[in-house]
Every structure is written in structure tokens, then in C-alpha cells.
Amino acid sequence: MKIGIVCPYSWDVPGGVQFHIRDLAEHLIRLGHEVSVLAPADDETPLPPYVVSAGRAVPVPYNGSVARLNFGFLSAARVRRWLHDGTFDVIHIHEPASPSLGLLSCWAAQGPIVATFHTSNPRSRAMIAAYPILQPALEKISARIAVSEYARRTLVEHLGGDAVVIPNGVDVGFFDKAEPKAEWQGNTIGFIGRIDEPRKGLPVLMAAFPKIVAACPDVRLLVAGRGDEEEAVASLPKEMRSRVEFLGMVSDEDKARLLRSIDVYVAPNTGGESFGIILVEAMSAGAPVLASDLDAFAQVLDQGAAGELFANEDADELAAAAVGLLGDPERRAELRERGSAHVRRFDWSTVGADILSVYETVTHGAAAVAADERSGFRSRFGLARD
Amino acid sequence: MFSLVGVPPDEARGETEARGPARSPGSGRGTSHGRQAVGGEGGAGDDTDGVALPPVTVTLIWIVVALVAIGLYLSWTAGRLDRLHSRxxxxxxxxxxxxxxxxxxxxxxxxxxxxxxxxxxxxxxxxxxxxxxxxxxxxxxxxxxxxxxxxxxxxxxxxxxxxxxxxxxxxxxxxxxxxxxxxxxxxxxxxxxxxxxxxxxxxKVRWFRLAGHAPFPLAFEMDDEPPTALADRPGT
Structure with a gap:
């Protein structure tokens, strides 16, 4: 099958959506499909052979943070050329509602279109205002995928209609086979995520840390992620700062080894998560997970069966749960076992098969994807060049 | 068509006469045709002042513009509907x-x-x-x-x-x-x-009958819950 995938965010900036697309594309290529990914990227960035650059993304303030987006004539022309040259059986657009490549290709294409909605935002005024503009583009999508039940609910509330839930995929074997590192073992708590982004919840963990140290004096906290390290430990008493180790940005291999080595993985995120891939990765590596009770996290952890949950932003409850887990090896072994069994459904073999089922359902008896000739005024008057 | 009518008659006449000889025969024919049309319009209204068109003409132009815009919008909507029906x-x-x-x-x-x-x-x-x-x-x-x-x-x-x-x-x-x-x-x-x-x-779709004779689409309602032993997937 010839599959075109549209990535809305810069390929050279690491992010959940980009990793998901990379893994999906590589999984599909391994299965023998022809895959082309259209992604914003600087022209000089080295790209994998299956990625086509859609030009440089422009940083624009959008949705509360600075997003790097693609729009304008140049990008639209590149999208059209990619669609025209690719002759895809199906195109898979990620985040079609973001004002970037996703929306552009939705606008420019006709034929079987599959779209994945990653975000789960509360209803915003911008979305309501943009609804009449978005609707004609979004109604071209033949199949919608939401990454979690929570994301699906957001989608149904905002845009109407329905979607199937297919979770994000993880290469379970990669984490499962990683070698633990001796220096990261022995009563360690792990945290992975941007240090300076409060949404990721490191401040909550820092507030709970003194209580955890009081109960288990030899505990260490391993933090992997970018950000200002001194500012992060500023709230801790001086003598405890040495208990916190910063590893900086880690490679995929080191991330897997870290998750294999630690005794508890803590995800204190305070909101804005629609899936929580890191929890699945931690469970794949066999790390017992302790996470805040966000809707998305509770769903990934099977409502607390595959990992422990604490009340969001409640440092005391987090400390109590962490101390409980650190002092109870049997409970940790139980969580490890349940987690490993639970993550099978997030493995690429399962997720990839589901996504292929969607492709096959929408391409059944349908023509291939083509550039939509109706969407331009020039073509309406017979003025289009091609 | 609009641009020809939009030129103030006095200026248009003056300009075409002044530039006439310099132009190619083809374009000259075009402008002389334009002069006749503009002259006819100007005769009906005031052709001495700078303000050229009578209010009726301006209104007519706007009506035509609006009708064309509405027509385009309706044709685009019909295209949308057609696409939805084929989907x-x-x-x-x-x-x-x-x-x-x-x-x-x-x-x-x-x-x-x-x-x-x-x-x-x-x-x-x-x-x-x-x-x-x-x-x-x-x-x-x-x-x-x-x-x-x-x-x-x-x-x-x-x-x-x-x-x-x-x-x-x-x-x-x-x-x-x-x-x-x-x-x-x-x-x-x-x-x-x-x-x-x-x-x-x-x-807009109901008033202009854009859906034509296509039957009103009906959803397919059924119990499609798969057996748990065959499909143990979360959420779907």
C-alpha cells in the first residue's frame, strides 16, 4: 500500500507526535509498505530517506505557547506537489485541526484521508471561532482516530462526529531488552521530562521529596530532561540537593536503561496530557509507575490496575505512595508483572495492525488520493496551470 | 467590464484620445469600443463633474458583485455536499x-x-x-x-x-x-x-435545494460489540 503521512510539527524538534510518526513510518516500511512522510524541516537538516521536507516552520504564538507552524503559498504548493507525485492510496494526517501542514493537506487533498487527533484541549474560543473555517476541511476526513478515550471525548465535544480509539504505539521489545545500569540502581526514583515546564510536574515531585527522604534516607532521584537544574532544586533544603542527580538530555538507549534500572517511575504531570507515552515506556521496561490521576494517565494505567495513581498536584499523597512503593518489594514485583502484561496492547505489532485495518477499511473500493482540483478559485475558472 | 464602466467618462475620453495613436491597432479597437460605452453612460448622467456614475449604476454593480459572490459560495457548498455524499x-x-x-x-x-x-x-x-x-x-x-x-x-x-x-x-x-x-x-x-x-x-442548502434528489442519509445503528475473547483491545 502507498501511504502518505503528514507531520504537523518540525521534524528536527523532538516531540511525542514526531516520534509517533517516525515509529509508525518505520513499522509500516518493515511490513513492506511504501511510506512517505511530509514534515516541516529546515532544508539543511539531514532527513531519513522516507521524509519529504515541506519547508521551514515559522515560530508563531499559538494556543498559549510558541508553536512552529507551516502555512502560506510556499507550503501549500509543496503539499500539492507531494500529493501529486506521491499517488498515495491513503494519506494519514496528524493533528488536522492545527493551523499547519495538517490543515493545508486536508484542504488540498481528496480521496481516502485518515486523521489522528493527539491533543485533548478544553474547548477554546479560538476553536469555536474557527469552526466554520475548519469544518469544510475536516469533513473530507474519511476516518478519525483518537489516541485515547479522553482525546476522543474532546474531539466529539469540539467537532462532533465520532472516532475510533487507537493508542500510541511503543516498541515494547526495545525497552524490555535494555540492560540496567548499576549506578542507577538501588532505591532510585526516576523522572523524565522538561525540567522547566511546570506542566510536567517536577515542582510537585520536589515538594514531596523531603518527605520521601525522611522515610527512606538512602533514596535517590534521577532526573532526565532539559532545563535549568539549579532552579529546579532551589526549593529543596541544601543537604538534600545531593540526592538529586540530573542526567540532562538522554539518548533513547539511555532512557530505556534508566527505566530498566529505577525502582519507581514518577509521572507528576499536572495537565495537558492526552496520552502519556512515557508511562507505557516505563511499564515496558518493567518500572513500577506512580502517576497523577489525570484522565489520560488513569486510562493508560487501566484505572490504577497497572500502576499507582495519586491525586493530581497533591505532594503529600505522592510522597506517601512513593514511600509505600519503595518499602514494599512485593507490590513492586506485582506492578512490574501487571504492567508488562498490560503494555502488550500498546506494542507496535498491535497498534500497527489496528492502524492498517483503518487504512484498509477506508481504501476499500475508493480511488487513490489526489490533489483536490475544486478547492482553488483559479481552477474553477479554468485558469489552473495543470 | 467593471473597470471600463468604473473610469470617469471625461478622463477616459481624454486619455484614450491622447494615447490613441501610440497604441497597437488591437488595443485601439478595444478602447474605442469602451469610449462608446462610457459615452453612452455619461450622457445619461452628469459628465461635467469628477463624480462619474449615477447611484443606480453603482447599486447595480454591487448587486451583480453580490450575486456572483453568492453564486460562487453556493456552487462551492454544492461541491462540499457532493463530496460528502460520495464519502x-x-x-x-x-x-x-x-x-x-x-x-x-x-x-x-x-x-x-x-x-x-x-x-x-x-x-x-x-x-x-x-x-x-x-x-x-x-x-x-x-x-x-x-x-x-x-x-x-x-x-x-x-x-x-x-x-x-x-x-x-x-x-x-x-x-x-x-x-x-x-x-x-x-x-x-x-x-x-x-x-x-x-x-x-x-x-442555504434547503432554500436552494443544493442536495438535489439525493436521499437524506441514514446512520447504520446496530450492536457491534465484539466478543471479548476475540478482540481484547481497550476503548475501541
Whole structure:
């Protein structure tokens, strides 16, 4: 099958959506499909052979943070050329509602279109205002995928209609086979995520840390992620700062080894998560997970069966749960076992098969994807060049 | 056409006369034609002052512009609607294909002798009824097939028993795929029906009868819950 995938965010900036697309594309290529990914990227960035650059993304303030987006004539022309040259059986657009490549290709294409909605935002005024503009583009999508039940609910509330839930995929074997590192073992708590982004919840963990140290004096906290390290430990008493180790940005291999080595993985995120891939990765590596009770996290952890949950932003409850887990090896072994069994459904073999089922359902008896000739005024008057 | 009328008559005449000789014969013919048209208009109104067109003409121009814009908008909306209708056709065909596939695999399993006689009869009856059902009975018959499949394949042991016999692995896999794809195809179909209905209920579509004679799209409602032993996926 010839599959075109549209990535809305810069390929050279690491992010959940980009990793998901990379893994999906590589999984599909391994299965023998022809895959082309259209992604914003600087022209000089080295790209994998299956990625086509859609030009440089422009940083624009959008949705509360600075997003790097693609729009304008140049990008639209590149999208059209990619669609025209690719002759895809199906195109898979990620985040079609973001004002970037996703929306552009939705606008420019006709034929079987599959779209994945990653975000789960509360209803915003911008979305309501943009609804009449978005609707004609979004109604071209033949199949919608939401990454979690929570994301699906957001989608149904905002845009109407329905979607199937297919979770994000993880290469379970990669984490499962990683070698633990001796220096990261022995009563360690792990945290992975941007240090300076409060949404990721490191401040909550820092507030709970003194209580955890009081109960288990030899505990260490391993933090992997970018950000200002001194500012992060500023709230801790001086003598405890040495208990916190910063590893900086880690490679995929080191991330897997870290998750294999630690005794508890803590995800204190305070909101804005629609899936929580890191929890699945931690469970794949066999790390017992302790996470805040966000809707998305509770769903990934099977409502607390595959990992422990604490009340969001409640440092005391987090400390109590962490101390409980650190002092109870049997409970940790139980969580490890349940987690490993639970993550099978997030493995690429399962997720990839589901996504292929969607492709096959929408391409059944349908023509291939083509550039939509109706969407331009020039073509309406017979003025289009091609 | 608008631009010719839009030029103030005095200036237009002066300019065409002044530039006339310098121009190519082709364009000269065009401008002289324009001069006649403008002169005629100017004679009816005031051609001495700078303000050129009578209010009636301006209004007419605006009406024409508005009508053209409305026409374009309606034609674009009709295009949208047309696309939605073809999306419904495609998704309905996909749903039919998945339902038929599910019924065929079920019937195959029922007649293969792998299952016990009671289960075989239940499945065969339900699959046969689903395939033979008239359009009005279809949703009920397909729902009954789902219920029968759930009754037979509710237990993991039953699925394992099918897998163990020669060729059973493929049959079980095909059935598992079919029971997972039916809810998918149905969701996609009903989603396209909803989108088309939302647009068809709009005033512009009703007043200008943009939907033509296309029948009002109907959702396909049925019980498509897959048997747990065949499809243990979260959420879908």
C-alpha cells in the first residue's frame, strides 16, 4: 500500500507526535509498505530517506505557547506537489485541526484521508471561532482516530462526529531488552521530562521529596530532561540537593536503561496530557509507575490496575505512595508483572495492525488520493496551470 | 467590464484620445469600443463633474458583485455536499463489505465442524439471517449475529479450541479481524452521515435545494460489540 503521512510539527524538534510518526513510518516500511512522510524541516537538516521536507516552520504564538507552524503559498504548493507525485492510496494526517501542514493537506487533498487527533484541549474560543473555517476541511476526513478515550471525548465535544480509539504505539521489545545500569540502581526514583515546564510536574515531585527522604534516607532521584537544574532544586533544603542527580538530555538507549534500572517511575504531570507515552515506556521496561490521576494517565494505567495513581498536584499523597512503593518489594514485583502484561496492547505489532485495518477499511473500493482540483478559485475558472 | 464602466467618462475620453495613436491597432479597437460605452453612460448622467456614475449604476454593480459572490459560495457548498455524499457511498460500501466478510467467516466456521453442534447451529442461523436480511431488517439481523458471536466466543477456551485444529489459526484470525473492523467501518460511516446531515440541515442548502434528489442519509445503528475473547483491545 502507498501511504502518505503528514507531520504537523518540525521534524528536527523532538516531540511525542514526531516520534509517533517516525515509529509508525518505520513499522509500516518493515511490513513492506511504501511510506512517505511530509514534515516541516529546515532544508539543511539531514532527513531519513522516507521524509519529504515541506519547508521551514515559522515560530508563531499559538494556543498559549510558541508553536512552529507551516502555512502560506510556499507550503501549500509543496503539499500539492507531494500529493501529486506521491499517488498515495491513503494519506494519514496528524493533528488536522492545527493551523499547519495538517490543515493545508486536508484542504488540498481528496480521496481516502485518515486523521489522528493527539491533543485533548478544553474547548477554546479560538476553536469555536474557527469552526466554520475548519469544518469544510475536516469533513473530507474519511476516518478519525483518537489516541485515547479522553482525546476522543474532546474531539466529539469540539467537532462532533465520532472516532475510533487507537493508542500510541511503543516498541515494547526495545525497552524490555535494555540492560540496567548499576549506578542507577538501588532505591532510585526516576523522572523524565522538561525540567522547566511546570506542566510536567517536577515542582510537585520536589515538594514531596523531603518527605520521601525522611522515610527512606538512602533514596535517590534521577532526573532526565532539559532545563535549568539549579532552579529546579532551589526549593529543596541544601543537604538534600545531593540526592538529586540530573542526567540532562538522554539518548533513547539511555532512557530505556534508566527505566530498566529505577525502582519507581514518577509521572507528576499536572495537565495537558492526552496520552502519556512515557508511562507505557516505563511499564515496558518493567518500572513500577506512580502517576497523577489525570484522565489520560488513569486510562493508560487501566484505572490504577497497572500502576499507582495519586491525586493530581497533591505532594503529600505522592510522597506517601512513593514511600509505600519503595518499602514494599512485593507490590513492586506485582506492578512490574501487571504492567508488562498490560503494555502488550500498546506494542507496535498491535497498534500497527489496528492502524492498517483503518487504512484498509477506508481504501476499500475508493480511488487513490489526489490533489483536490475544486478547492482553488483559479481552477474553477479554468485558469489552473495543470 | 467593471473597470471600463468604473473610469470617469471625461478622463477616459481624454486619455484614450491622447494615447490613441501610440497604441497597437488591437488595443485601439478595444478602447474605442469602451469610449462608446462610457459615452453612452455619461450622457445619461452628469459628465461635467469628477463624480462619474449615477447611484443606480453603482447599486447595480454591487448587486451583480453580490450575486456572483453568492453564486460562487453556493456552487462551492454544492461541491462540499457532493463530496460528502460520495464519502457516504464509499463508507457504506466499506461497511457492507466488512459485514459480509464477518457473516461469511462465521458461516465457514459454523459448517467446518470445529465447534460443537449447538454452537454451530446458532452461528449458522445468525450468519445466514444476516446475509439474507432485507434492507429494513438488516440492522436487527446483524445485531443478532453480534450477540451470537459473543455467546459462542465469550470464553478464551473456545477461541483456543478453534486455533488448535488445522487451518483454525487463520480462521480465528480472520474472524477476529472482521469483528474488529465492523465497529470501525460503522463509526466511519455514521461520522460521514452526521457531517452530511449537519450541512443539509443548513438554510442555504434547503432554500436552494443544493442536495438535489439525493436521499437524506441514514446512520447504520446496530450492536457491534465484539466478543471479548476475540478482540481484547481497550476503548475501541
Amino acid at each position: 457516504i457511498d464509499a463508507s457504506r460500501a466499506a461497511l457492507d463489505a466488512q459485514l459480509l466478510r464477518r457473516a461469511s467467516v462465521t458461516q465457514e466456521l459454523a459448517t467446518s465442524g470445529v465447534l460443537d453442534p449447538a454452537a454451530s447451529i446458532v452461528l449458522y442461523e445468525a450468519a445466514h439471517a444476516a446475509r439474507q436480511a432485507e434492507e429494513e431488517q438488516r440492522e436487527v439481523a446483524e445485531s443478532e449475529l453480534s450477540a451470537a458471536l459473543r455467546a459462542v466466543f465469550g470464553e478464551v477456551a473456545q477461541v483456543e479450541a478453534v486455533r488448535e485444529v488445522p487451518g483454525g489459526e487463520d480462521a480465528a484470525e480472520e474472524l477476529a479481524q472482521a469483528v474488529r473492523r465492523v465497529p470501525m467501518a460503522r463509526r466511519f460511516h455514521n461520522d460521514s452521515v452526521r457531517a452530511a446531515r449537519a450541512l443539509r440541515r443548513h438554510r
